[in-house]
Amino acid sequence: MIRYALKCSEGHVFESWFQSASAFDVLEKAGHLSCAVCGVSDVKKSLMAPQVVADKDKDKAPEPLAAEPADQADPIAEMRRAVEENATYVGGKFAQKARDMHEGSAPEESIYGEANAQEARALIEDGVPVVPLPFKPKQKLQ
Template sequence: MIQYSLKCADGHSFDSWFQSAAAFDKLAAAGMVSCAVCGGSRVEKAVMAPRVRPGRTAVSAVGEPEPQAAAPAVPAPVPAAVAAGRREPGMLSRPSGEVEKAIAELRRKVEENSEYVGGRFVQEARAMHLGEAPERAIHGEAKLEDARELIEDGVPVMPLPFRPGRKSN
């Protein structure tokens, strides 16, 4: 896993975890990396300092071993999903700002209190509106044109400020 500092075209900064550098490049090229604040898909790596520890026997310019202060080995913070064994590309690290915290809380509540229907969202929402399916809280994915049609037909829907979590094998 690798953590990148990222920024969007609107200047929002955030951190995200990826399986590898190649995984970031692939996801970013496909437009699947989005800003944690505004949801924009124009995201790039920000300038960041790598976490590098000096070697055990660092040598000075004159060839003598340099004395090293005993630095405690502090592991990098790991997102809860990683600690739980779930590897999701583009996982966000801990929310840093008030907006990110509010979005994280909204996401938690939506996922706890509604059913994820994925790409069947439009069909499920329409069926509930027409009384053909039992009413329940759902969330999923829809194309922009399909979401507009639902709104024009009077189906109460709204976009969420985050992408649904992808389930892996």
């Protein structure tokens, strides 16, 4: 996993995790990145300094990430609402259903669900347009 600092064309700066540097490149080329604050799709990597721990600080626990400002929490809640209203939750069948739609053996529709890291990596490597959501689904299928 790799964490990138990102910046949108509107000037919002945020961070996101990606499976690998190449996974970021695939998502960027496919136009599947969007700002976590305003939702615009013009998102680029921003300058980011690596976290370096000095030898004297090795035994100290890392500081927790700062709490997200309240004005940045609302876009994620809005994204959740939009996804849940406009897409079908397919649970653990997400990887197979996404692949079937990509290959043309199933009709295209908006879906969301769950995939393990290996399944997600395979989808990205095969060019299937997927993007991780910044929240966990509320509902679960049996």
